[in-house]
Amino acid sequence: MSEVQIKAQLAKNAASHLANRSTEEKNQALFKMADALIRRTSDIIEANAQDLQRGRENGTSDSLLDRLALNATRIADIAEGLRQIATLPDPIGDTLESLERPNGLQIVKKRVPLGVIGIIYEARPNVTVDAAGLCLKTGNAVVLRGGSSALSSNRKIIEVLHEAMEETTLPKEALQLIEDPNRSSVDEMLKLNGLLDVIIPRGGSSLIQNVVMNATVPVIETGAGICHTYLDESASPAMATAIALNAKVQRPSVCNSMETLIIHQHYAEQHLADLAGVFRERNVELRGCSRTLQYVPWVTPSSTEDYATEYNDYILNVIIVDDLDQALAHIAKYGTQHSECIVTENQGNAKRFLQEVDAAAVYHNASTRFTDGFEFGFGAEIGISTQKLHARGPMGLPALTSSKYVIIGSGQIRE
Incomplete structure (x- = not known):
């Protein structure tokens, strides 16, 4: 058997055991895993440095290197994420519905784990820990297939997590990493019906579409983020600048960063030149429509291809519209149903948006x-x-559960 089949089978075998672990046992494991990440920070950074070096040699962009990079602060944040998961309510076993039928049958709908989750993602080693923590907390075994660019980091992280799990009642076989860097390993995962219960892709649009179009295993689709911010006519200039700047430059490499700034004509007349200057000071390349160039002639002309691009970089489209209708139409045409914002003091426009x-x-x-x-x-x-x-939207613990009906009788038979 291939590595993918072997590890998926190990995860499948461990799933039923994992599903029976108590909340206390799962939380204890998450705390131990968090402590292990902190204790082994230097080892993880050393492994990550190998990935970063290969990335630089292969011409990887700065934005993708930022996604890949780990340091002591980021590892501490990742560990804190595990601790926070441990403190959250465990949804497994929650009663969703309860009813009694006229014949005396007691019917209860309860939350249960999905089973074995396959996660396919790219150059973000923090996903390795996030996915492990969320899946284990909800009693799900998980098979991870990260990008080849983060392979050294992911190997070391899984090694650290496995060592921590050996000190707990959770089976380490419930956490698997596919190390085969070839695309064939992804293609194989997509067809593992009977071993994987669901696949969740995380990454760029090409990865996600490959999974959605070719998987026979059920898929929960996560989407690319072509996100917009619309500055309405009544927007407060100070608020609008702060929000737009944060949405673009706070961390441009992630999916919820803004790719297109839409501005009402009247707002642009008064404030666009100053706003463009602020972005220029932050080294953001602006690409503008023909109307934008009338106010800021130094920007690069934009195209329809730009509007359909998720940059994940210091590049921003700027378009000017006549009214809210045009803003809504642009978002409907180019948005990816991820995250959209309106900045306005007009409550009617806000409600409509x-x-x-x-x-x-x-x-x-x-x-x-x-x-x-x-x-x-x-x-x-x-x-x-x-x-x-x-x-x-953001998928926390409840999103990683399914349900089952538990029916309690006293000898009832159907006539």
């Missing part, structure tokens, strides 16, 4: 950078779902 924009997260007067499991109080997140079935 929040109701009409079809996205997993919609914001009024707040940065799109908050679309994040940690910021929503979920601890870490398994991903941000942009689909509409099962889960949508």
